[in-house]
Amino acid sequence: MENGEVFTPLSEITGQKAKAKVDPPKQQAQRLPATKTDPNKAKKIGQVHFKAAHGIIVAFFTFILILHVLGIYLFTSGFLLTRLVLDHKSDCAVPPIDSANKYTAGNAEKGCWHPKTFKKAVVIIVDALRYDFTVPFGEQFETTDVSSIANDPAGAPPVAPRHFHDAIPILYETAKNRPNNAFLLPFIADPPTTTLQRLKGLTTGTLPTFIDAGSNFAGTAIDEDNLVAQLKNASKRIVHLGDDTWHALFPGYFEPNLTHAYDSFNVWDLHTVDNGVTEHIFPLLKAENTSKWDVIFGHYLGVDHAGHRYGPDHPAMTAKLNQMDGVFRRMIEEVDDETLLVVMGDHGMDAKGDHGGESDDEIQAALWMYSKKGLFGRTDSAYATPPVNAKVRPVGQIDLVPTLSLLLGMPIPFNNLGKPIEEAFVGAKGTGLENLAIVNRLAAAQIHRYQHEYAKARGLAESTRSTSLALWATANEAWSSLGKSKGNSVQMKNAYEAFAAYQRDTLSICRALWARFDIPRMLSGVAILASSLIVLALYARVLHGDRSEVTPVFFTRGAIGLVLGALFGFGVAFILPGEPKEHIVIVSSAISGVVGAASTFYSLSYRLMSPIPNNIWGWISVIFTLALSAGFAANSFTIWEDEILLHFLTTFGVLAVISSFRQKHVADRTLGIYHSILFTVLTRVASFSRLCREEQMPYCKSTYYASALSTTSAPWQLIIPAVAALLIPTFIKSYYEGTKSYQHNATLWIGIALRFGLMLSAAYWVLDAADDSDWYPGWENILRTTKRLVAQIVLAISLAFGYSIYNWSKPLLNIIINESTDEVGAPKEAITILGYANVYGSRYALLVTIWYLAVAVLQKPMGAGSIGVLVWQLFSLFEIIDTNNLRHSSIGPVVLGLLGSFHFFKTGHQATLASIQWESAFIPLAKIRYPWTPVIVILNTFGAQILCAVAVPALVLWKEKPQKKGLLGMLAKAVATHMLFYATINLATTMWAGHLRRHLMLYRVFMPRFMLGAFVLVVVDVVSIFVGLWGARMSILSVAEVFGFGG
Amino acid sequence: MATIINANATSKTPPSTAPPVEPLNNDAARLYTHIHPVLVLSLYAFSFSSLVADPASTLLNTLAPLAILQIAYVAVCLPPTGGTPTIRKQKPGEKRSRVPSKLENGLNGKIVPAFLSLLLTALAATPLLTAILVLFGAPVTTHHPHTLLCGAHVALLSTLPLVYVHGVNGETWRQVVALLLPIDEVYGGLIGTVVGAWLGAVPIPLDWDREWQKWPVTIVTGAYIGYAVGKLLGGTLLKGKKIMFD
Structure with a gap:
């Protein structure tokens, strides 16, 4: 925009004006026919038209x-995998196979299927106790580090x-020094490694499937056979202390007077749960109290929380x-002598202290x-010392269930797949x-019965398990060939x-x-996504002319299709009762809607144009989207997505420089070149913020936190939010001042509220660091309350005031x-009217800055x-879009998609479950609250x-x-294109998965x-529909209030 | 520079652009313009194994041979800045050849501009292209010689002939950057080199564990192949075409 246009003489402005009439009478006369009707009435009609058209567009995108x-x-x-849950329960009196040694089954006091070893048990779970935490450093690295240094003197690994x-040596010491009293083994979890x-795996002895993964925030009771239920059945008194997830899984199973549960999701609180467990568990171990319980389940969370909050390599750990x-x-x-003590980790943690996936560090507990x-022993004298790492003699976590069951004289739960630990x-x-x-x-016989x-329940053919049946027969032969002389042969x-x-x-x-995947459902899902993608693509890029005129037709037909399809689906589902109803209804309604x-x-x-792009920008949009x-x-391109996005964004920046050089107007050219270079350089600057995923090692160095093994920020990083608070509002202001748009509410919001909010969010992290590193011992509670209050104020400034x-x-x-x-x-x-040009x-764009504040405080x-x-x-x-006329x-919209994905990575995220920053939920809140936490x-x-x-919409x-x-x-076109970008990525990742x-x-x-x-x-x-389009509605209405509707 | 009119940037008609560069109209030029890319590619192929083994020193060692090849190419095949081949062909005839000797003429008219182009390429284009490589994600804290030498190779391939034929006129270079010039073998070489280097980044992230995936082998490879392809297409199939943005 040239400077002259900034000061727009009022005479250039057409349309109805509520302000002073300064037009020369001549012009007034010329415009008379257009404003013959009452301007207010016209405005009102325009408003109604606009609101209706806008509503229909919102409905179509919905x-x-x-x-x-x-x-x-x-x-x-x-x-996401599903498993059929069988309701069968193992019965104390019904062993899966005839007893050996003439043992009479059925007596829970002596042991149901096998003579029991222990009367009581204390089972302690130390959440995220990784195996290498327990093995002394000298044992793990003594042998390996010499050779690795010899091989690679320059790049000796950080050993x-x-x-x-060496922080928890007791487990290793006892297992090594008193092998008959204790043993220590790697304990391999089946992913997903969420608590x-x-x-579920640790109590049922079976494999969890991914359909369970979604229910982590609201646990549901386990209804299949499990160890806790068996104990309860046998009238054992069970006490639970610690993580309250247990109560979601086993409601009403525990002795109410002795049990104490604690909130499990406050990962920033390292001590409440642990201190609570310790406080309540030791009195129970006293001789006078041992008669009150049979089994104690204690669940410590501090190690896990220390990992989430600080990472494993931190003094807090x-x-x-x-x-x-x-x-x-x-x-x-x-x-006491009759009690078995079990300590275990339910999963490990990755290098940053998070878990959920299936990397080695996450599964090795x-x-x-x-x-x-x-009573404990080793089958080989070489096994006298515990394994040096988790690759040696590991046992599965499902093995715990048969082991504990038999040791305590319980029947093995029906669904168990594990084997007793040697x-x-x-x-x-x-x-x-x-x-x-x-x-x-x-154990094998129980597995056989379960299989x-x-x-039978699944209607599986015998052939799928013919090999295992053969193995079963061989094993039984080997057993019966033993005959009467059952010595140690x-x-x-x-x-x-x-x-x-x-x-x-x-x-x-x-x-x-x-x-095993449900292929028909997957195909139906892909079909719906693909066909809706085609509709969206045609609507966004191939349709010609004003979309607001034709959208009502799209919406009406789509909605009618959806409803008719649903009715048809219900009918079909009624006729064909064998098929899953919801699948039929969804497919028929979605496809008929499309x-x-x-x-x-x-x-x-x-009104349809050629779908082939007709200029370089169309081509490059298609290439970016399809290449991605x-x-x-x-897997390599998925792993390195952040770098690919950098490459594409820089490519766009270079093309924008080229395109700007082509502009005829010097002002457009200069402004365009300046902003294109700025855009490109900023992309590269942002790219220095990295959080590497495991697979990117060793070619990636994390900078997001203080170190690769931590989830806290380095002290110098506290400067960053403060610098952003100082600079970013000023820069935004400069974009407004170019067109003299920095007026009344913009000065209030950008100049004061936004800056103040950003300052507060910078202050939040200083308070957090003060709390973290104990700068002011004794003030923790005040610091914590204050910092949360600060975060809440920022959110209120942004979303309420803004x-x-x-x-x-x-x-x-x-x-x-x-x-x-x-x-x-x-x-x-x-x-002259200031700010008219923009x-x-x-x-x-005020809306962008409002959401900027809300998003920034949570990072x-x-x-x-x-x-x-x-x-x-x-x-x-x-x-760039304005000077190159690319509206x-x-x-x-495609570059915005790339940019959003790029900064997803630059805000410390990766496409892995472990990189979700759950702890951000506690920035403004002390505990989990729905719906705010999600x-x-x-x-x-x-x-x-x-x-x-x-x-x-600002584009x-x-x-x-x-x-x-x-x-x-x-x-509508821009928003549809933006959605189209993500819909394409989603379809691609869905199909590839x-x-x-x-x-x-x-x-x-x-x-x-x-x-x-x-x-x-x-x-x-x-967001596009209810923030973007809705925000645009407010903005356009308020502009029309002054200038009327252009259309 | 007389041939180029500095177009009024705000005028409505698009500014006139230089015509596509014609290689010199003599047998040596016509022959050598085809031999040159073969030589360049041979240089690359010859040094490939050592490039993979030790990229930095190989890139440094091949810099001089590449510069010589490029200088030879521009001196033999291309009209230096300020003159078009036709003018050059008509004028010398018999009149001029008497006063300055042929060698002297060749030296003044070709070798000096060629070396000036080399100087400009080294001082201006190399840092600029290196910066662009960094913007595209080249490592900032490590591999400095690698990136700089990669930038130098790309600059020698893409920019040296262009400086030789177009000189340093600002408006011409605006058009060069804006991709407004008609395509010829020199401009095609530039575009081919850049596109080749861009595509060269594609195999880097793949988990093939090949030695040649290391920085900046694939970029250099892409640049060399892109140069040869771009020069060939620019001089033949695409000659005189213009790149349209809209």
Whole structure:
């Protein structure tokens, strides 16, 4: 914009004006025909028209949103694995196979299927106790580090002890020094490594499936057979202390007077749960209280929380592990002879202290058992010391269930797939092979019974389990060939191994079986997503002319199709009762909705253009989107998505420089080149904020936190939010001042409220650091309350105060009257309107800054910097789009999609479950509160995509003339294109995840990326419609209040 | 510079652009313009294994041979800045060849501009292209010689002939950057090199564990191949075409 246009003489402005009439009478006369009707009435009619047209567009996009949700739902329900839960329960009196040694089953006092070993048990779960925490550093690295240094003198691995090393030696010491009293083994979790899933696995002895993964926030009771239920059945008194997830899983199972549960999700609180468990567990171990209970389940959370909050390599972790060490030393002393003490981790943690996935560090937990009876043994003298790492002699977490069941004389739960742990049954001398064979025979027989029932219930053919049946037969042969002379012979060992082989084989069959996908559902989901994508693509890019005129037809036909399809689906489901109803109804309604909407294109075929892009920007948009989508088929490209996005964004920046150089007007050219270079450089600056995923190692260095092994920020990073608070509002202001749009409410919001809010959010992190590092001992509670209050104030400034300003703000205009004299000396009044050149854009962009504040306060310090850069880039992008006249092009919305995805990575996220910053929920809140907690986590996780989605209408509105016709149609086009970008990415990741469902990297790479793509699509749809389009409505209405409707 | 009119930037008619560069109209030029890309690619192929083994020193060692090849190419095949081949062909005839000797003429008219182009390429284009490589994600804290030498190779391939034929006129260079010039073998070489280097980034993230995936081998490879392809297409199929943005 040239300077002259900034001061727009009022005479240039057409339309109805409520302000002083300064037009020369001649012009007034010319315009008379247009304003013949009462201007107020015309305005009112215009308003009604606009609101109706806008409402229909919102409805149409909501229709698209519904299609997306239906498609994602169907695919997900077929893709996330499901397992049929059998209701059968094991019965104490009914062993799965005839008893060995003439043992009479059925007496829970002596032991149901097998003589019991212990009367009582104390089972302690130390959440996220990784195996290498428990093994002394010297044992783990003594041998390996010499050779690795010799091989690679320059790049010797960092073998110095970390904070998590040697902090809990008690488990290793006892297992090594008193092997008959204790043993320590690696304890491998089946992914997903979230606590709820792990507890299910640890009590039922079966494999969790992914359909459970979604229910982690609201646990549901376990209704299949499990150890806790068996104990309860046998009238054992069970006490639970600690993590309250147990109560969601086992409601009403525990002794109410002795049980104490604590909130499990406040990951910033390291001590409440642990201190509570310790406080209540030791009195119970006293001799006078031991008669009150039979089994105690204690669940410590401090280690896990220390990991989430600080990462494993932090003094807080050392302190926590030391505390645990002390607890177990005390327990060893206080526990009586009849009691079995079990300590275990339910999962591990990755290098940053998070978990959920299936990397080695996440699945390798520790298991330690102790008793004063001295009954434990090793099958081989070489096993005397505990394994140096988790690759050596690991046991599965499902093995705990048969082990504990038999040790406590309980029947093995019906669905169990694990095998009894050798060390617990082989006897102190390590010679009890007979016992080992017997318990394995029992476990295998129970598995056999379960497999039989499962095959029956699922209608599986015998052939699928023919190998395992053969193994079962072999094992039984080996057993019966033992005859009467059941000594410690090679035969005995063979029998034991044969039963173990059957268990192993069945387990692998079950893994494969439950990795079975519901292909028809997945295909239906993909079909819905693909067909809705085609409708959206045609609507966004192929349709010609004003979309607001034709959208009513699309919406009506789509909605009618949806309803008719649903009715038809109900009918079909009624006729065919065998098929799953919801699948039929969803498919028929969604497909018929798509067909309904698509039929409009047939009627409007004269308005369709060629789908082939007709300029370089169209091509580059298509190439960016399709290249990214195709790349998700390769795990490497998925892993390195952040770098690919950098490459694409820089490519756009370079093309924008080239295009700016082509501009005819020097002002456009200069401004365009400046902002293009700025945009590109800022992209690169933001790219320094990195949080590497495991697979990117060793080519990536995390900078998001203080170190790669931590989730706290370095002290210097606290400067970043403060710098952003100082600079970003100033920069935003400069974009407003270019068109003299920095007027009344903009000065109030950008100049004061936004800056103040950003300052507060910078202050939040200083308070947080003060609390974290104990700068002011004794003031923790005040610090904590204050910092939360600060965060709440910022959110209130943003979403309450900011939205109020936005809603009631007049267009950012100002009128100045210049009194001067003309050539003859007569006084002359010249009225100029400031801010006229960007009346729509300046008004709307306030919304971007409002959401900027809300998103920024929920980011870590480094993320606040990244989001600040993003906002700066957004304004540069508006200028690039304006100076290169690309309002109608697809490039703007597509670049916003790339930019949002890029800054997703730059705010410390990755396409992995472990990178979700759950702890951000506690920035403004002390505990979990619905619905706020999920909203906060979404704002933290998808903050960048949300901001970019809010910015889409600004691409169209920035520096657009108030008289512009068809603005609403342009908005619909831009928003549709933006949604189209994410819908394409979502379809691609969905299809790849479905196609590569047997790929080794499915759970590590493709499935998390699919989940991310689906989640982002829904979030972006919702934000585009209810924030973007709705905000544009407010903005346009308020501008029309002054200038009337252009169209 | 007489041929170029500095167009009024705000005028409505698009500013006139230089015509596509014609290689010199003699047998040596016509022959060598085809031999040159083969030589350049041979240089690349010859040094490939050592490039993979030790990128930085190989890139440094091949810099001089590449510069010589490029200088030879522009001196033999291309009209230096300020003159078009037709003018150059008509004027010398018999009149001029008497006064300055042929060698002297060649030296003044070709070798000096060629070396000036080399100087400009080294001082201006190399830092600029290196900066662009960094913007595209080249490592900032490590591999400095690698990135700089990669930038130098891209600059030698893409920019040296362009400086030789177009000189340093600001408006011409605006058009160069704006992709407004008609395509010829020199401009095609530039575009091919840049596009090739861009595509060269594609295999880097793949988990093939190949030695040649290391920085900046693939970029250099893309640049060399892109140069040869771009020069060929620019001189033949796409000659005289213009790049349209809208």
